[in-house]
Amino acid sequence: MGTELSEEERGGERLALGVAARLSRYLQVLTQARKMGKETISSQELSEYTHVNPTQIRRDLSGFGRFGKRGVGYNVDGLVTAIRDILRTAGQHNIGLFGAGNLGKAIASSDMFADHGFRVVALFDSDPAKVGEKVGPHEVRHADSLERAVVEDEIVVAVLAVPAAAAQPLADRLVDAGVRIIFNYSETLLQVPPEVTVHTSSPAVDLLYALYFYLT
Amino acid sequence: MGTELSEEERGGERLALGVAARLSRYLQVLTQARKMGKETISSQELSEYTHVNPTQIRRDLSGFGRFGKRGVGYNVDGLVTAIRDILRTAGQHNIGLFGAGNLGKAIASSDMFADHGFRVVALFDSDPAKVGEKVGPHEVRHADSLERAVVEDEIVVAVLAVPAAAAQPLADRLVDAGVRIIFNYSETLLQVPPEVTVHTSSPAVDLLYALYFYLT
Numbered sequence: 543m544g545t546e547l548s549e550e551e552r553g554g555e556r557l558a559l560g561v562a563a564r565l566s567r568y569l570q571v572l573t574q575a576r577k578m579g580k581e582t583i584s585s586q587e588l589s590e591y592t593h594v595n596p597t598q599i600r601r602d603l604s605g606f607g608r609f610g611k612r613g614v615g616y617n618v619d620g621l622v623t624a625i626r627d628i629l630r631t632a633g634q635h636n637i638g639l640f641g642a643g644n645l646g647k648a649i650a651s652s653d654m655f656a657d658h659g660f661r662v663v664a665l666f667d668s669d670p671a672k673v674g675e676k677v678g679p680h681e682v683r684h685a686d687s688l689e690r691a692v693v694e695d696e697i698v699v700a701v702l703a704v705p706a707a708a709a710q711p712l713a714d715r716l717v718d719a720g721v722r723i724i725f726n727y728s729e730t731l732l733q734v735p736p737e738v739t740v741h742t743s744s745p746a747v748d749l750l751y752a753l754y755f756y757l758t
Numbered sequence: 759m760g761t762e763l764s765e766e767e768r769g770g771e772r773l774a775l776g777v778a779a780r781l782s783r784y785l786q787v788l789t790q791a792r793k794m795g796k797e798t799i800s801s802q803e804l805s806e807y808t809h810v811n812p813t814q815i816r817r818d819l820s821g822f823g824r825f826g827k828r829g830v831g832y833n834v835d836g837l838v839t840a841i842r843d844i845l846r847t848a849g850q851h852n853i854g855l856f857g858a859g860n861l862g863k864a865i866a867s868s869d870m871f872a873d874h875g876f877r878v879v880a881l882f883d884s885d886p887a888k889v890g891e892k893v894g895p896h897e898v899r900h901a902d903s904l905e906r907a908v909v910e911d912e913i914v915v916a917v918l919a920v921p922a923a924a925a926q927p928l929a930d931r932l933v934d935a936g937v938r939i940i941f942n943y944s945e946t947l948l949q950v951p952p953e954v955t956v957h958t959s960s961p962a963v964d965l966l967y968a969l970y971f972y973l974t
Contacts, residue, residue: 557970559779559780560776563776563967570963574947574958577945580947590952591947591958593955629967629969630970648860648864652861655965658965659966699969701965723972725964729870730793730794731807741964746871746874747783747785747789748782748941749874749917749941750785750842750874750875751778752939753915754778756955
């Protein structure tokens with residue numbers, strides 16, 4: 543009780559979706575706070591930015607052995623490390639980024655992934671006119687070379703910022719090349735074998751979600 | 759039991775974060791499915807793309823009166839409408855988009871927001887060199903005119919795709935102008951009054967979250 547997570551929340555050997563989702567939200571805010579040089583944060587502040595109520599936040603974190611100091615809050619650095627440990631995602635993960643359009647360029651030029659241990663090691667496009675173009679620290683490569691790049695650059699995650707029609711054929715090649723995690727920004731439902739994880743990101747649905755919390 | 763949501767999941771007058779988050783995930787996948795012309799979808803398929811287990815999905819949806827047909831699944835169109843109703847976010851919402859860099863351009867050129875009832879009605883930048891530039895159907899306006907635009911264009915949501923240093927001063931002006939929902943892509947923790955909802959989106963943290971489900 544109190545500091546314990548329920549059986550359902552622990553979800554057996556892996557965290558339940560709800561817990562993992564809340565921890566991810568805490569991590570988003572903590573990363574921003576760290577970037578701004580903030581050393582401590584209260585459960586109340588975390589609550590304002592995550593829409594999770596402060597009691598739930600304290601319960602989640604104390605369940606993992608993290609306790610805030612009364613009147614001070616949680617140590618930001620320590621909490622970032624702890625959550626990344628809980629999510630077992632510490633370490634370095636290499637990303638292959640596909641699509642050098644506006645979205646691909648925004649991702650390639652940003653350090654948002656680097657802050658979380660992801661490194662964009664290669665940027666691809668299938669348009670010959672874009673190949674060779676410099677985007678941030680990257681030079682756009684032709685997507686024809688992806689199989690070799692997956693092996694040589696040890697790419698574990700593919701981020702797809704390509705048009706809908708290009709997504710499935712590209713996913714097929716990536717899966718054949720050994721990629722097991724695909725982060726899909728295209729508006730296509732990808733068909734992949736069960737050993738491959740597809741994650742869909744939709745800012746518009748995130749926005750609906752934010753709107754819901756505003757309206758209620 | 760069974761089809762009922764627990765007291766905690768109902769969370770009183772508003773949905774608990776966990777339920778709202780799951781519904782948002784279903785909606786992401788359903789929207790992609792609809793775009794591809796798919797008419798029905800099974801709880802098993804929804805599960806593969808959302809990482810929510812099929813039993814939980816059936817429980818969530820039957821709790822809101824939606825039942826799939828055995829061997830056929832759920833009607834995609836009907837479920838999209840039902841979830842938007844549950845999230846009370848049906849209708850049209852006008853967006854003011856700030857920042858005409860790569861990310862801002864990607865958002866402005868995409869129809870992803872339109873699919874969910876959001877309409878980008880104005881695109882702003884503070885760089886005079888960008889003002890007047892055409893981006894998709896938009897002409898970039900100077901951010902100086904935002905106060906008038908908020909009123910005239912009935913902007914209810916501001917999307918911030920601006921550098922970290924620009925975000926807080928911009929948020930202050932938006933709040934003064936009457937905007938109550940800010941969708942923040944900048945790497946800054948915004949300070950806003952309690953009546954304003956800030957939503958933070960971080961693709962990198964989403965990716966960590968996907969990685970977690972792959973690793974476990």
